[in-house]
Amino acid sequence: MNQWDIFLAPYKQAIDELKIKLKGIRKQYEREGKSSPIEFVTGRVKPIPSIIEKANQRGIQFDKLSEEMYDIAGLRMMCQFVDDIDIVVELLKNRKDFEVVEERDYIKDTKESGYRSYHVIVKYPIETLDGQRFILAEIQIRTLAMNFWATIEHTLRYKYDGDYPPEIQHRLERAAEAAYLLDEEMSEIREEIKEAQKYYTEQRSELR
Template structure:
């Protein structure tokens, strides 16, 4: 089952960029510089959107195929996002890099993002293996399932190069693919909400309870995976 949704809180984001409000959000930039940056960035964001579209199509096909042929769809739901111009500018500035599209293309690998929630941990690695089998280049892997972050966060992060076939050329677009279970996704969503409401920091007691909740979610994942494997053996 694949449900596609936007991660933005106010509903789907309008396309194409830039939106007028983005000019005001490029705080420290002169208005003329901000306008020039947004206009130049437009093509880069469009190509990254195409990269997301390409990857989402592959994932939808695999989801339907597995549901039909194997009676088990490893994908529960998918979401995607394109980083906003003001967020791109802010990240470049924080790194001391030029705030321009060339710099963004060369140094940022998270302009385009796709997140997949799976039922079981084995499904997470199944999707990763499908990416490999179809010769889609994985340029970076961060396995926070095998080695969780100190706060308890778990997910498998891949930076992949997605080929985008334009009318006159083919471009490789970096897309950040996050693969996690439903339990991991629920924990991450709640943790993000708490951080958002607390201005980026949570009280120490909250942090300890969040980590304990992440460990409880991991135990639930392990139990559900065990039940799934037993069910598969019994039906096979």
């Protein structure tokens, strides 16, 4: 094992555990026949080149990475509706297996780029051979529309290094507006959609 593998092992452990736990919330809703505020969950350990680049940009010393880089362990929880995000944040805050230590509401305070999401930083205990250790993890909570926009923008940002040609910049702004309007429209017909989903789930279980 090299130094990076040793350093990242506890983050991998935290992500594996948290993915199971957060996906478990959706399963509980399903078991109770309730519509879930969580559509799906993803998680990743930050790639090593990305850790190095961010540390260099921010002037973070390598022995301070665990305290100062919050997103080495990162999770995303995708929701259908904007209102589901508040429900998910409350669920996270009420849990006893980790502590929410910071919140960033980029839905109320949309970023200049057009980025919207709700971020929480959690302090999660893992058990190791040397005892308990706390790992910071970033959980991004967003709608499917917010996720679509952010995923595309992230890919383009990588290609253009954040310095977009005006045409692309303009398109991204329009796409952010469209994603916002999609969320608004879906919220308007939320109850209708939820009833249709419940009907569909019931029909499917009758067929089984």
